[in-house]
Amino acid sequence: MQSYLTPEEYNPYYGTFIDKAEAPNIIDGLQQSKQGFLDFVNTIPDEKLTYAYAEGKWTIAEVLQHIIDTERVFAYRALRFARNDKSPLMGFDQDEYVPNSNANNYTKKELLDDFKAVRNSSITLFKSFTDDMLIKIGEASGSPMSVRASGYILSGHQRHHVEVIEERYL
Numbered sequence: 001m002q003s004y005l006t007p008e009e010y011n012p013y014y015g016t017f018i019d020k021a022e023a024p025n026i027i028d029g030l031q032q033s034k035q036g037f038l039d040f041v042n043t044i045p046d047e048k049l050t051y052a053y054a055e056g057k058w059t060i061a062e063v064l065q066h067i068i069d070t071e072r073v074f075a076y077r078a079l080r081f082a083r084n085d086k087s088p089l090m091g092f093d094q095d096e097y098v099p100n101s102n103a104n105n106y107t108k109k110e111l112l113d114d115f116k117a118v119r120n121s122s123i124t125l126f127k128s129f130t131d132d133m134l135i136k137i138g139e140a141s142g143s144p145m146s147v148r149a150s151g152y153i154l155s156g157h158q159r160h161h162v163e164v165i166e167e168r169y170l
Contacts (some may be wrong), residue, residue, distance in 0.1 A: 005152070009135075011143035017156035018149065020163075026126050026134075026151035033155040034119045037067075040162055041112060044170070049111075050104050053168045058098055060169050064111045065103035066094060067158050068118050074157075075122045078150035081138035082129050091141035126151050 004024060022029035022036075041064065049061040058066065073092050080089065103111070134148040 005146065005149055008144055009137060009146035010149040010153075011141070011145070014145075014149065014153050017160055018152045020156035020159040021152040022155045022159065026148060026155075027123060029152070029155040030119065030123050030126065033158055034116070034123075037115065037119075037158055037162065038112060040165075041108065041115075044108070044165075046108055048169065049108060051169060057168075059104055060165060061103040061106060061111060062098045062101065063161050063165060063169075064115070065101040065106070066098055067161050068111070068115050069097050069101065070094070070157055071118050071122060071154050074150045074153055075118075075125055077138065077140050077145060078129075078147045079125060081136050081145065081150070082133040082147045084136060085138065088139040089141070122151075122154060 005018065010018065022033040044060060049064075050059045052059045052062075077089055080087070106114075129147060134151075135146055137144050137146045139145070
């Protein structure tokens with residue numbers, strides 16, 4: 001998806017996630033990746049949710065909660081930038097979020113219900129953006145980020161973590 005964006009629209013760190021976005025159209029990508037994610041998570045046995053592949057690594061439940069939390073953060077960034085808010089946004093420390101998420105105490109259904117609510121909200125949000133809003137740029141974590149880059153990152157970040165779960169956890 002990087003071909004749809006200019007280099008000024010995101011920090012190169014996010015290129016990996018943007019490349020994994022599900023579709024050239026942000027809304028299509030969010031919708032397609034939503035169902036694929038739900039189907040994938042439903043194949044994971046409940047007893048594996050609290051499994052971590054190594055000491056100090058996140059459990060599957062924590063990875064799922066991380067995906068949800070990150071989507072909330074990036075949707076908020078997109079909203080701020082679309083509304084032309086020029087206030088620089090600080091980054092967030094995912095390594096502090098995870099142990100404070102209580103993810104290992106949630107059921108698969110609770111995690112999926114939370115994901116669906118957040119994803120549906122993101123889809124509605126991105127549907128509300130005009131073409132002019134999608135190209136607006138703000139600052140997050142000391143780097144520029146466009147509204148549309150945030151949208152591609154949402155589905156690409158999710159895809160990245162599905163691949164990690166497939167490779168290391170299952």
